[in-house]
Amino acid sequence: MSEAEKRKTHERILEQAARIFREKGTETTSVSDVMQAAGLTHGGFYRHFKSKDDLVVAAFRNAVDGVLADMEDAASDEEREKAREAYIDTYLSMCHVDNRPEGCPLAALAGNLSRGPQDARAAGFQASERVSDQLREGPDTGQGVALLALMLGTVTLARLAETKDTAQSILDAGRAGVDLIRSEWPG
Numbered sequence: 001m002s003e004a005e006k007r008k009t010h011e012r013i014l015e016q017a018a019r020i021f022r023e024k025g026t027e028t029t030s031v032s033d034v035m036q037a038a039g040l041t042h043g044g045f046y047r048h049f050k051s052k053d054d055l056v057v058a059a060f061r062n063a064v065d066g067v068l069a070d071m072e073d074a075a076s077d078e079e080r081e082k083a084r085e086a087y088i089d090t091y092l093s094m095c096h097v098d099n100r101p102e103g104c105p106l107a108a109l110a111g112n113l114s115r116g117p118q119d120a121r122a123a124g125f126q127a128s129e130r131v132s133d134q135l136r137e138g139p140d141t142g143q144g145v146a147l148l149a150l151m152l153g154t155v156t157l158a159r160l161a162e163t164k165d166t167a168q169s170i171l172d173a174g175r176a177g178v179d180l181i182r183s184e185w186p187g
Contacts (some may be wrong), residue, residue, distance in 0.1 A: 017058075
């Protein structure tokens with residue numbers, strides 16, 4: 001296998017792992033599940049990762065890179081603001097609530113990461129810092145943390161709702177909270 005093929009295979013494993021981990025959680029997903037989804041055999045896993053814990057961290061980081069790309073790669077303040085607004089709109093949507101495999105890795109996996117090894121917890125915390133940094137609109141990091149906490153909680157509660165109407169009410173309340181924080185945050 002050439003280096004280019006190996007990198008391509010590695011990326012395919014990361015993408016499938018991120019999708020399956022977000023959908024089913026890290027504890028109930030096996031290495032075999034991930035490799036099968038990637039169209040590979042279990043035996044090839046150790047050419048790419050030392051352990052399942054290593055895969056969890058790498059797949060999580062890869063997923064975070066994907067969801068933050070538009071905001072982090074924005075070439076101007078105007079583009080960053082558009083990307084931030086699109087991120088918030090998508091985040092606080094029924095589509096996000098219903099699409100855990102493609103949604104925010106923190107919303108899907110924070111609980112798993114918090115119970116995992118130190119590397120997993122560190123990856124989760126680093127991701128929360130990256131996301132909150134992209135969400136804040138000024139120098140105060142507290143605004144980004146408040147927005148992320150509210151958004152994570154909103155999606156979590158909406159996913160627990162027993163009806164779509166209740167889930168939508170929760171999303172609407174979360175959006176109102178986000179708008180309030182953005183308009184009233186001191187500084």
